[in-house]
Amino acid sequence: xxxxxxxxxxxxxxxxxxxxxxxxxxxxxxxxxxxxxxxxxxxxxxxxxxxxxxxxxxxxxxxxxxxxxxxxxxxxxxxxxxxxxxxxxxxxxxxxxxxxxxxxxxxxxxxxxxxxxxxxxxxxxxxxxxxxxxxxxxxxxxxxxxxxxxxxxxxxxxxxxxxxxxxxxxxxxxxxxxxxxxxxxxxxxxxxxxxxxxxxxxxxxxxxxxxxxxxxxxxxxxxxxxxxxxxxxxxxxxxxxxxxxxxxxxxxxxxxxxxxxxxxxxxxxxxxxxxxxxxxxxxxxxxxxxxxxxxxxxxxxxxxxxxxxxxxxxxxxxxxxxxxxxxxxxxxxxxxxxxxxxxxxxxxxxxxxxxxxxxxxxxxxxxxxxxxxxxxxxxxxxxxxxxxxxxxxxxxxxxxxxxxxxxxxxxxxxxxxxxxxxxxxxxxxxxxxxxxxxxxxxxxxxxxxxxxxxxxxxx
Amino acid sequence: xxxxxxxxxxxxxxxxxxxxxxxxxxxxxxxxxxxxxxxxxxxxxxxxxxxxxxxxxxxxxxxxxxxxxxxxxxxxxxxxxxxxxxxxxxxxxxxxxxxxxxxxxxxxxxxxxxxxxxxxxxxxxxxxxxxxxxxxxxxxxxxxxxxxxxxxxxxxxxxxxxxxxxxxxxxxxxxxxxxxxxxxxxxxxxxxxxxxxxxxxxxxxxxxxxxxxxxxxxxxxxxxxxxxxxxxxxxxxxxxxxxxxxxxxxxxxxxxxxxxxxxxxxxxxxxxxxxxxxxxxxxxxxxxxxxxxxxxxxxxxxxxxxxxxxxxxxxxxxxxxxxxxxxxxxxxxxxxxxxxxxxxxxxxxxxxxxxxxxxxxxxxxxxxxxxxxxxxxxxxxxxxxxxxxxxxxxxxxxxxxxxxxxxxxxxxxxxxxxxxxxxxxxxxxxxxxxxxxxxxxxxxxxx
Numbered sequence: 001x002x003x004x005x006x007x008x009x010x011x012x013x014x015x016x017x018x019x020x021x022x023x024x025x026x027x028x029x030x031x032x033x034x035x036x037x038x039x040x041x042x043x044x045x046x047x048x049x050x051x052x053x054x055x056x057x058x059x060x061x062x063x064x065x066x067x068x069x070x071x072x073x074x075x076x077x078x079x080x081x082x083x084x085x086x087x088x089x090x091x092x093x094x095x096x097x098x099x100x101x102x103x104x105x106x107x108x109x110x111x112x113x114x115x116x117x118x119x120x121x122x123x124x125x126x127x128x129x130x131x132x133x134x135x136x137x138x139x140x141x142x143x144x145x146x147x148x149x150x151x152x153x154x155x156x157x158x159x160x161x162x163x164x165x166x167x168x169x170x171x172x173x174x175x176x177x178x179x180x181x182x183x184x185x186x187x188x189x190x191x192x193x194x195x196x197x198x199x200x201x202x203x204x205x206x207x208x209x210x211x212x213x214x215x216x217x218x219x220x221x222x223x224x225x226x227x228x229x230x231x232x233x234x235x236x237x238x239x240x241x242x243x244x245x246x247x248x249x250x251x252x253x254x255x256x257x258x259x260x261x262x263x264x265x266x267x268x269x270x271x272x273x274x275x276x277x278x279x280x281x282x283x284x285x286x287x288x289x290x291x292x293x294x295x296x297x298x299x300x301x302x303x304x305x306x307x308x309x310x311x312x313x314x315x316x317x318x319x320x321x322x323x324x325x326x327x328x329x330x331x332x333x334x335x336x337x338x339x340x341x342x343x344x345x346x347x348x349x350x351x352x353x354x355x356x357x358x359x360x361x362x363x364x365x366x367x368x369x370x371x372x373x374x375x376x377x378x379x380x381x382x383x384x385x386x387x388x389x390x391x392x393x394x395x396x397x398x399x400x401x402x403x404x405x406x407x408x409x410x411x412x413x414x415x416x417x418x419x420x421x422x423x424x425x426x427x428x429x430x431x432x433x434x435x436x437x438x439x440x441x442x443x444x445x446x447x448x449x450x451x452x453x454x455x456x457x458x459x
Numbered sequence: 460x461x462x463x464x465x466x467x468x469x470x471x472x473x474x475x476x477x478x479x480x481x482x483x484x485x486x487x488x489x490x491x492x493x494x495x496x497x498x499x500x501x502x503x504x505x506x507x508x509x510x511x512x513x514x515x516x517x518x519x520x521x522x523x524x525x526x527x528x529x530x531x532x533x534x535x536x537x538x539x540x541x542x543x544x545x546x547x548x549x550x551x552x553x554x555x556x557x558x559x560x561x562x563x564x565x566x567x568x569x570x571x572x573x574x575x576x577x578x579x580x581x582x583x584x585x586x587x588x589x590x591x592x593x594x595x596x597x598x599x600x601x602x603x604x605x606x607x608x609x610x611x612x613x614x615x616x617x618x619x620x621x622x623x624x625x626x627x628x629x630x631x632x633x634x635x636x637x638x639x640x641x642x643x644x645x646x647x648x649x650x651x652x653x654x655x656x657x658x659x660x661x662x663x664x665x666x667x668x669x670x671x672x673x674x675x676x677x678x679x680x681x682x683x684x685x686x687x688x689x690x691x692x693x694x695x696x697x698x699x700x701x702x703x704x705x706x707x708x709x710x711x712x713x714x715x716x717x718x719x720x721x722x723x724x725x726x727x728x729x730x731x732x733x734x735x736x737x738x739x740x741x742x743x744x745x746x747x748x749x750x751x752x753x754x755x756x757x758x759x760x761x762x763x764x765x766x767x768x769x770x771x772x773x774x775x776x777x778x779x780x781x782x783x784x785x786x787x788x789x790x791x792x793x794x795x796x797x798x799x800x801x802x803x804x805x806x807x808x809x810x811x812x813x814x815x816x817x818x819x820x821x822x823x824x825x826x827x828x829x830x831x832x833x834x835x836x837x838x839x840x841x842x843x844x845x846x847x848x849x850x851x852x853x854x855x856x857x858x859x860x861x862x863x864x865x866x867x868x869x870x871x872x873x874x875x876x877x878x879x880x881x882x883x884x885x886x887x888x889x890x891x892x893x894x895x896x897x898x899x900x901x902x903x904x905x906x
Contacts, residue, residue: 102870185695206632206693208664217851269628273602276763279853280602296664417872423855424538424872431853 050086051381052144052362057089060352063114065094065104066342075372079365086359089352099416101127104347108133113347116356118168120342121412122156128345129159135349137163137357144361152404153378157343165343166361169369170378172399173224173305173338173409174328177312179290181322182209182300190326194229197329198263201270204300211270213299215286216278216434219427221304223411223419224338226430228303228328230257231336231407243410245455249447258433258440260331266437272299275434287311291323303328305340306376306395320391327398337402340409341378370396418454425450508886515879529880538867539881542859545771549842549860552772554835557779558828561786565794566816568787578791582784589781593848596777600764600849610761617759624756625669625714632661632692634702642752645720652744653680656687657703660712660750663691672713675705675735685743689715689750690735711735716754719743765850767857774849774858778842786831793827794820826899833896840889861885 068076073093080091094114096103101124107113113133119125128134137145142163145154149167157165176197183189183200186207191197201211215221231239234253241247242254268274272289273281281289287308289298292315302308309319317323327335344360346353359365366377370386380400387393399406411419411426418425429450433443518525533539564581568574584592601607604614630644631637637644637658650656655678668691675690690711692703705711711734719727719739727743739748764773797820805815821828843862850858861881869878 187696205628205630206661207695208628208662208667208693210628217853219852269630273760276766277602277760280763280765280851282851296666417874421867421871422852423859424867427852428856435853 050364052358052364054083054087054355054359055351057087057352057355060087060089060350062089062091062116062350062352062356063094064091064116064118064344064356065096065100065107065114066118067096067098067100067120068118069095071372071374075369075375078372079360079368082365082368083356083359087352087355089355091356099420100124104128104133105131108347115348115350115353116344116346118342118344119165120340122165122343122408123413123415125157125165125343125345126159128347129162129164133347134159134164135346135353137166137346138354141166141354141357141361144358148361148363148379148381150378150380150404152406156341156408165345166357167341167343167378168360168366169342170376170399171305171307171340172376172395173340174228174336174398175305175308175325175395176301176303176328177287177290177308177323177325178301179297179299179317179322180324181295182207182297183324185209185295186300188300190324191329192335193329194232194260194263194331201264201301205269209296210272210299211301212264213272213281213286213290213302214265214278214434215281215283215302215304216275216431217280217282219422219431220411220420221283221286222430222434223426224305224409225303226257226261227338227407227410228336229260229331230254230410231338232328232331232334233257233260235332236405236407239407239410243407243413245414245451249451250444254444254447255440257331258443261433262437262440265434275437279431279435284311284314288315291315291317306392307374309374309391320389323391325391325395334405337399337406338409339378339399339406340412414451415454418451425454511879511882514875515883517876519874519876521875525876529876530884532877533880533884536877538856538859539861539864541856542861542864545858545860546840548771549775549778549839550836553775553778553782553839553842554832556775557782557835558786558790558831560779560783561788561790561831562821562824562828564783564787565790566820568791569794578784578787581787584781585784587781589844590848592777592781593845596774596780596845597849599777600773602761602763602765604761607761607764609764614759614761617761621759624754625667626660626663626712626754627667627757628662628664629660629691629712629755630662632659632702635659636703637750640749643750643755645749646747649745649747650685650687650719650743652685652741653682655680656685656748658687658689658717658748658750659692659703660689661691661693663712665695668710669713671733672710672735673733674707675709675711677705678736678738681738683741685719685739685741685746685748687717687737687748688735689717689731689737705735716751718749718751719746720749721746725749765854767854770850770854770858774845777845777849778839782835782838786835789831790824790827793824797823826903830896830899833892833899836892837889837896840885840892 064080066073066076073095077093080093083089084091096117100117100119104113104117117128119128125134145157145163145166153167153170154163157163157167178190182204186200186203186209188200188203189196191200204211214225227239230242230253233256234242238247238251238253242249242251247253264270265275271278272286283304286299286302287304288311290300290302291297291312308325312319312323328338329335344357346357361379363379363381363383366379366382367386369375370377370382371388373388373392376392376396376399378399382396384393384396387396413419414426419427421427426447429443429446432446433439436442514521515529516525516527517523518528564578568577571577587595598606599608600610602610604610631639636646636648637660638647644660646656646658657677675688678686678688680686688705688711690705690709692705692709694706694708712731713733713735715731715735715737717729717731717737717739718725719742726746727739729737729739731737763769801819801823802815805819810818841862842860843866846855846858846860846863847866855863862885865878865881865885868874868881
C-alpha cells in the first residue's frame with residue numbers, strides 16, 4: 001500500500017511538502033522537550049498499566065525510519081515518546097521516502113543506517129535480509145510476538161525460518177465503503193455474498209445512483225479488487241501459489257476470477273463515468289466522489305482498505321454515520337481478508353533496538369496508537385475498545401477474527417516491476433482489462449507474459 | 460563563442476613582466492587557474508557521463524558485464540519502443556508548432572500598439588515551472604466538464620447543437636413489460652384501446668428529472684383510444700414498491716416520447732404529460748409501444764483528452780503553451796534586426812503583406828528560426844516532468860517518452876543498466892543537434 005500510494009502522492013507534491021515541513025517542526029519540538037521526559041522516565045520507572053518489561057536504557061540513542069507523514073507520523077511519535085519515558089532512551093524519528101528500501105540503501109551505503117526501520121512489504125524484508133542489512137530479533141522479542149500475534153502474522157515477519165520483522169501496523173484491504181444515505185434510499189442491504197452485492201448494486205442502480213467508483217487511473221486498487229475476488233474464490237492455497245508465480249496467470253482459476261470481476265467492471269452503467277471515466281479516476285477522487293453530492297453522489301460504493309477513512313476525512317461525511325463499510329463479500333466459500341502492513345526491522349543490533357522491537361510487539365504500544373485513530377494493529381491482545389469508533393472496531397475485529405486465513409496483498413509480494421510500477425505489469429494489464437472487460441483470455445496472456453518477465457522463472 | 464574568443468587572446472599588459480619564463484610559469488599559472496573549473500567539470504559532467512557509459516554495459520546489480528544486452532533491450536522492449544515513437548512525435552511537432560506560433564505572435568505584435576503587453580502575457584507561462592504547468596494542465600484536461608476547462612468548453616459547444624435527454628440512465632426494472640430495442644425500449648406485447656398500459660422504468664436520479672414532474676397516476680381507460688402511464692417505478696427507501704403499478708410517491712416521466720409501432724413503422728406518437736399519463740389515437744390499437752432512444756441519450760461527456768489516443772498531443776499542447784512565448788521573444792529580437800528598408804522596398808514594389816511576410820521576413824529570419832527550433836529540439840528530447848505529471852497512471856504507458864522510461868527503469872523497476880543505456884542513447888540523439896548549433900554559432904561569430 002505504501003509504495004502504491006506514491007503515484008497520487010506525487011500529484012500532491014505540495015501537500016506532501018507541507019506535511020514534511022510540519023514533520024520537521026514536530027521533530028524539532030520533540031527534541032526540545034526530551035530532557036523533561038527523561039527526568040519523568042527516571043522517576044516513574046516501570047510505568048503503570050504496562051504488560052511488558054523493558055530494560056533501563058539511559059543514554060542510549062535510537063533512530064527509527066518510516067515513510068509515515070502527517071497525523072500518522074505524529075501519532076507514532078507519541079508511541080516512541082512512551083518508549084522514551086519507560087526506558088530513558090532517546091529515540092529520533094527519521095522521515096523516509098518511498099520506496100523505503102532504496103532510501104535505506106543510500107543510508108547504509110553512507111554508513112549511517114537507522115537502528116530500526118518500518119518496512120511496508122514482505123518482499124522488502126526479504127531484500128533487507130538478503131543484503132545482510134536486517135538483524136534477527138532476540139528471544140525477548142520473539143516471546144513477546146508469540147504472546148500477542150497469531151502464527152500467520154509471525155510467519156510473514158520470518159525469512160528463512162528466522163524472525164526478522166515485527167508487524168506493528170496492519171491494513172485491512174477487504175472492505176467496501178458505502179454511502180449510507182444512498183443505500184437507505186435504494187432500500188439496499190449490506191451484502192454478505194457476491195450475489196448479494198450484485199443485488200444491492202442493482203437496487204442502487206435502479207434508484208438512479210451509479211453503484212461503484214473504481215480508481216482505474218491508479219493501478220493498485222485494481223490489483224486489490226482482483227486479490228479479494230481471487231482469494232475468496234480460488235482459496236488461500238492457490239492464492240499463495242499465484243503470489244509466488246508457481247501457477248501461471250493463464251490458470252483457469254484466474255479466468256474465473258476475472259470473469260467474476262467483469263460482472264461489475266464489464267457493466268458501463270455500474271461504474272461512475274463508465275470504464276473510460278474509471279480509468280481517469282484517481283484513488284482520492286474515487287473516495288470523495290462517493291461521499292459528496294448529498295443524495296446524488298457520483299457513486300454509492302468504493303472498494304479499498306481501512307485507509308479510505310483518511311480520504312473520507314476530506315469530505316463532510318462522517319465515518320460511522322454517513323460513510324459505512326462492510327467486509328468484502330464472499331465470492332466463494334468464505335469472505336476474503338487481504339491485508340497489508342508495516343513491519344519493524346532492526347538494522348543496527350543493540351540492546352536498545354531489541355527493546356524497541358519488544359515494545360512495538362506489545363499491546364501497550366499498539367493501544368496508544370489505536371486510541372489516536374487511523375491505525376489498525378495485527379496484535380490480537382489489543383482490546384477492541386481501544387479503537388475510537390464502531391467502524392474501526394468492526395474493521396479490527398474482521399482482521400483479528402480471520403486468524404491465519406488472511407493473506408498479504410499479492411501485488412506487494414510480487415517483484416516491483418510486476419506488482420508495483422505505474423503503467424507497467426499487473427497494474428497496466430488490469431487497467432487494460434478494465435478498458436476491455438470482455439477479453440479475459442487476452443488479459444490473462446498479458447498478465448502471464450509480464451509476470452514471467454518480472455519473476456524470471458517462466459517463458 | 461565571442462566571449463570565448465576574447466578570453467583566449469593573450470593578456471597584453473601582463474606580457475612584458477613574465478617574458479623571462481614564457482613557457483614554464485605561464486603554463487603552470489594557466490593550469491592553476493583552470494584547475495577549479497576542470498575539477499568541477501570533470502566531477503559533475505565528464506565523470507557521470509563516463510560512469511553511465513560503463514553502467515550501460517553492466518547488468519542490473521552492477522557487478523557483471525552484460526555486453527550489449529541493455530542496448531538490445533532498448534530496441535526490443537515494447538515500452539521503450541512506444542517511448543521512442545512518442546519522442547519522434549515530440550521532436551517533430553513541439554518545436555515546429557511552438558516556433559510557428561512564436562513567429563506569428565512576433566510578427567503580429569510588431570504592429571499592435573499594445574504589443575509589449577501582449578508579449579508579456581504570452582511570455583508569462585515561461586515564468587512557471589514545468590511541474591506547476593503540469594499540475595495546471597492536469598486540471599485543464601480533466602475529464603469531468605465541471606473541473607476541466609477543456610471539456611467544459613467542448614461540452615458547452617456540443618450541447619448548444621445537440622441537447623442531452625432527460626432520462627439518460629432509465630432502464631426497465633425487474634419483471635418489466637419492456638425490452639431493449641435500438642437504444643430505447645419496446646413493449647413485449649401489443650397494446651389495445653381501452654386497456655391502460657403501464658410503462659415502468661427505474662434509474663433516473665431524482666435531481667435529474669425534468670422540472671414540473673408530478674405524482675404518477677394510473678391512466679383511465681378511454682374507449683377507442685390507447686391510454687397509459689410511464690413513470691419512475693421506484694419508491695425511495697423501499698426499492699420498487701408495488702411492482703408495475705404507480706405508488707403514491709412515485710413520479711411520472713413528464714415529456715417522455717412514446718411511439719406506437721406497427722410492423723416497424725411509427726403509426727402514432729405522443730409525449731407523456733406531467734403525471735406520466737399519455738393518450739394515443741385509435742390508430743395505435745394493436746401496435747407495440749416504443750420509448751425511442753432519443754429519450755435516453757447519455758449526456759455528452761466531452762473528449763477523452765488524457766485517454767490513450769490523445770494523451771501525447773494533449774501534453775504537447777501544454778508544452779507549446781509554455782514555450783511559444785520563448786520562441787516569440789527570440790524571434791522578436793531577430794525581427795528588430797531586420798532592415799526596415801527591405802520591407803519598405805518590397806511594399807513599394809507592390810508586394811502584398813502576405814508576400815512580404817513569406818518572401819522577405821521569413822527568409823531574413825531563417826537563422827533565428829533555425830536556432831529557436833534546434834534549441835527547442837534539445838529541450839524536447841529531455842522532456843520528462845510534463846509527461847510524468849499530466850498523464851494519468853492508466854495512460855502513462857501511452858504517453859511514455861525516453862526520459863520518463865529512463866526514470867521508470869532506473870528508479871521504479873530496478874534496472875539501472877537499461878536506464879543507463881537509455882541515457883547514453885539520449886546523449887547520442889542530442890549530439891548531432893548540438894553540433895549543428897555549435898557550428899551555426901561559429902559561423903555567426905565569423906560573420
